[in-house]
Amino acid sequence: MSFKKLTLAFSLLTGAGTLPALAQEQGIHQQSSQYEAPTDPLVKQKLEKWQDQKFGLIIHWGLYAVPGIIESWQICSEDWIERDSTVAYEDYKKWYWGLSKDFNPVKFNPEQWASVAKKAGMRYLVFTTKHHDGFNMFDTKQSDFKITSGPFKDNPRSNVAKYVFDAFRKEGFMIGAYFSKPDWHSQNFWWPKYATPNRNVNYDIKKYPWRWNQYKQFTYNQISELMHDYGSMDILWLDGGWVRPKETVNAEVRSWGAPIPEFSQDVDMPRIATMARQAQPGLIMVDRTVHGPYENYQTPEQRVPAHKIDNPWESCLTLANNWGYVPNDTYKSPTKVIHSLVEVVAKGGSLLLGVGPKPDGTLDNEAVTRLTAIGKWLEVNGAAIYNTRATDKYQDGSTYFTQGRKGARYAIACLPEDKAAPATIEWTGNAPKKGSKMTLLQTGKTVKWTRSGDKVRVTLPTALAQQAGAYPALAFAFSAE
Template identity: 70%
Template sequence: MRRLILLGIVAWMAALPVHGQDNLHRQSTVYEWPADTQVRQKLEHWRDQKFGMIIHWGLYAVPGIIESWELCSEDWISRDSTITYDAYKQWYWGLKKDFNPTQFNPDQWAQAAKDAGMRYVVFTTKHHDGFNMFDTRQTDFKITSGPFANHPKANVAKYVFESFRRQGFMIGAYYSKPDWHSEYFWWPRYATPDRNVNYDIRKNPWRWNKFKQFAYNQIDELMHDYGAIDILWLDGGWVRPLETVNDEVRAWGAAIPPWSQDVDIPRIATMARAAQPGLLIVDRTVHGPYENYQTPEQHIPATKLDHPWESCITLGGAWGHVPNDKYKSAAKVIHTLAEVVAKGGSLLLGVGPTPEGTLRQEQIDRLKDIGAWLTRNGAAIYDTRPAEHYQSDKTYFTTNAGGKLFAIACLPEGTPVPRTVSWKGNLPRKGTRMTLLGTGATVKWSARDDVVTVSVPSSVAREYTPALAFAYETGK
């Protein structure tokens, strides 16, 4: 029976869209700067990093499906109609017995991220399915209570964080506020019609208080037992105080129960920051003092934003491992990074390891190509802020603390480098020296009618590059 269920699910997966739109987190339109001085300092340091990796890895890697969303019974989810919902859930929970990533290699992940030019990481300690990738004491539904339990690196999160720390990364712990495996969130007494808690919290306060304590205890473990943590990245924005549900949230289209799903983030934050001073807390889409930066998902804001934000975007079509996934080109990622940074944000690129615990060579190669460009042009990305005039068609502008301006001209993918590039606005100061970051060479430029034209050295024009970055000073 188990084999028949698996075969049916695999067949269904082949026809499934890789990423459903209904589970994307939209972006808040309200931002509140943190009052804590240490948090503000860390936030500015994080804004200098610009490029990070988010790693989704859990039970869903075994069959290669879109994270844990298939457990959620909503209209946008498709499942094989010959498989009952209960049978599907039992099959999914049972993947715990199959998840044995004996090739788990966090050093490989960290090196690939380093080679890509990334500077911070967010690792999924627990997704919505409730399967824990750390040795929590609150439940046995975890990586350290299964076939991987006796592996020397069974406490996965610990070794992921250690590997990335050795490479100098800021460390982020992703944690899902909803937990579909917990009987205190999805009570087995009732059906599970959607992503929300499946009982009336107002009538069952004891049960909800048990869940709040469960979440508090798990985050307490992460904050106290896993070394220095810079970011607590809280997913599941529908789990929120009822008073924060506004028209913006209703516009998402997801079901909203008439009771508050408040897990008491202020209490959690007080404990977490006592253990990790200056900790950034990212309570996604719950605008207020605990959304220290915003996280638009799978898209870039239309205009420059003056407050902290990051676009979280996948390298392939899904957050986690999916067989035969199609990865974005290095040029596409570089162009995305340039636009994001010019608009004041950071790029958090999603990469999913295989069920064996390694990255695929295609992922590693793609990351290395991105890093090769950043090695030569990183001054236009790292430690910068947006210019007042931040975009001219496909040319994006950033500036550094010293007042230097950078123009990043994104070139059509796969075409020869042109002999000249032009943009409108941000005229160089008269007589200033303009350099090409990739080589350090001085380049000739001219300005007429608010249009700057730069001559590209012939040696550069003979080679393909996804973008050219120029440095110069503006003004009279």
Template identity: 70%
Template sequence: MKKRIVIAALLVCAFTKLTAQDHGVHQQSTVYEWPKDPLVKQKLDKWQDQKFGMIVHWGLYAVPGIIESWSICSEDWIDRDSTKTYGDYKKWYWGLNKSFNPVNFNPEQWAAAGKNAGMKYLVFTTKHHDGFAMFDTKESDFSIAKGPFADNPKADVAKYVFDAFRKQGFMIGAYFSKPDWHSQYYWWSKYATADRNNNYDIKKNPWRWNKYKSFTYNQLEELMTNYGSVDILWLDGGWVRPLETVNEEVLSWGANIPKWSQDIDMPKIASMARKAQPGLLMVDRTVHGPYENYQTPEQKIPDTQLNYPWESCMTLGGAWGFVNNDQYKSANVVVHKLVEIVAKGGSLLLGIGPKADGTLPDEVVRKLNDIGEWTAKNGKAIYNTRITKNYHSGQTWFTQSKDGKKRYAIYCKTEGDKPAGTISWTGNSPKKGTVVTMLSNGKKLKWTSVNGETTVVLPAGLKGNEPALSFEFSPAD
């Protein structure tokens, strides 16, 4: 068994980093509809203050250390062990539930690492596309609470994850996959699995699809009623959608769209969810309308500033979940992405993957600590800010306080960059007579502004390893 796991891991990891992030990503909607519910708008404003979150992918795929769920999907970009039939591979993959026993499960470690990094909200994968539930669902025996971990006091994993992050002051988000490839109501074993979509004609089998709608509704009701306060319902699998929402935009993604509607009755789900969780943010990814309260471009940053709510979801390493020998981004890279995203009006949702034993890799903890060294000193330029009209000048990005009384300039240093005593930017001039303060040390700096170009004199003795330098001032405009 161990040998087969190692072989599968090596083969699947080989294609994971090269292609999975390209084929499995969700594109960004081009239309946004502001919510009308005052409680949702209030929650959305609070979420926009947070700016930096953690998304945790953890499931069966952590056992062999491979790509999340996608290796069991039958699409031509998926590569698998050619000596194993597709049926045998799926049997092996789903059989991992018999060996997934995270005896060192430590959500307090995850939450502490996130807080140290300066993260403010969580999105946890309660169920990914493979259908394995990371919560104690009554709808299926295919869950972490039904296998070898069942007798552990923390077998209802989602409960303890949410509790640990709540204690650290995080907003709580529940990731949930709309498709469920393990369910006979979605991938019916009567037929082959042609691709990521359900594999039978819903129009000819309405009973089976209605059973799937009930199954999905009931699992979401469990999450919304049994796990305390939840701020965000983050719904993945945008191909599960009403057929009438499949427009030219969706078709341009190259998605394989069946001839029937994969409608799971989102109005009914939303009504139930918001009755249980008033003001709940719903993120029905790419299905723009009343249930996509913010957009989620994946593994990329929009080219320009956007004046409505959005987040870039990106991985710290090369994969969403834990894979062996992953290569992680440096603190400099993450901080620079965070700065650019916030200046453009978004939030950064950074993906990490715990190991199969339930702990974070040591290197992930170190990376998050490195990021936190910057956010702890410069967070005033990030959190609770909003966009400015002129948001970019060279290596400098701009944000402002919610009341507009303070402006922040954030100079992102390139590798080996040691500013020679001064830095300059165009636009966003400080108000005459205002004090320009360096956030990392509180020092008041000398500055001049001539013909729209502002030059700030840096203090002596600056450390050369800071990813970015942040300045606060009252704006002239």
């Protein structure tokens, strides 16, 4: 079947967002409940700096952008994944991997991405150097399956990751490299001798340790390239938590429902970490869901935790329905993202928002519009978000609380979308000091407040009620008791 016909067949099969929605549920990374704090002073220092940033961008960009389908997962043979039943599985994999001959992002403009992200109020980046499909968005010397070997190879910016990192670094972002521990294109992970029944390595590592050792060295070498050849790095963000030492597979991990083999898929994280931190002192390592010394912060995916979490963490959410670019995707409103950001920060976390560039290398206009709107809110209200920490009482209904380092307390009232601001806002707890001033960050002016028992009532300026939906949330600064 031709490329165009096959793409159309999958579009008709999945519909707008149907398969990605399923994939987000089944391919989702859970959150481990255990946390082990780092002991390296440099890591602790960088982790503290990262906790000040609060709002980051994760970019998924790879072969999957060409037909506009979910990232990597359609080449995984698990029963929750739907494909056209008239196309043989092996033929589908060949077609998918063959997209490397069509991926030619001639309008690649990382400076535009960085500029939009900065205007959105984002402060750190996580860029996908390689997803599970094994296609490398950097000029690795370990494989020819990379952006620098296809039609984009003669472009002066063909080493995509380098220019992405450089562009965001120039805008003052902390820099993170996403790297998938599983590599489904590698013959040392999915050996062509056997079928590929699921997301795991498809041969018995105990029977063929030499092959797995080759894969471990391949993984080490690729991460070494990223740590030594791409400038200053702050975060190594490792995805694919099913690739893990068997001793870390406990009852909690089994309850997540992902297929778990009876052998260890250990890539030797101590060796990787030692090398990476020699090259990048203080590097934050995020070995997702593999609780222990190399999961320096936790990463609940496509959800906000129900309660405050005291250790470092981030919620990984998408701006649209998908991590990568899917045509006609449904975007979240700026108000919804702002409310999620407020809730996440109040509960002690950071928000990592996913945006996928188009196959030509540009951002979708709708994504730019919504990110810009989020940034306009943060430009005025950022003091209640950046450099803050959680309070003991972090929420009262739709009002959330944060605290600054110098004793400032913030109340952030999330307002209903498309409705005008009310005349007054009330909350319980986190009361201002008697006789102190309260400032509305939206205007920079003081507002009147009263207290009755444990309840605080704030009177808003009448001008705020004139335009429905103009204020996703109102933030108040005060000195708490």
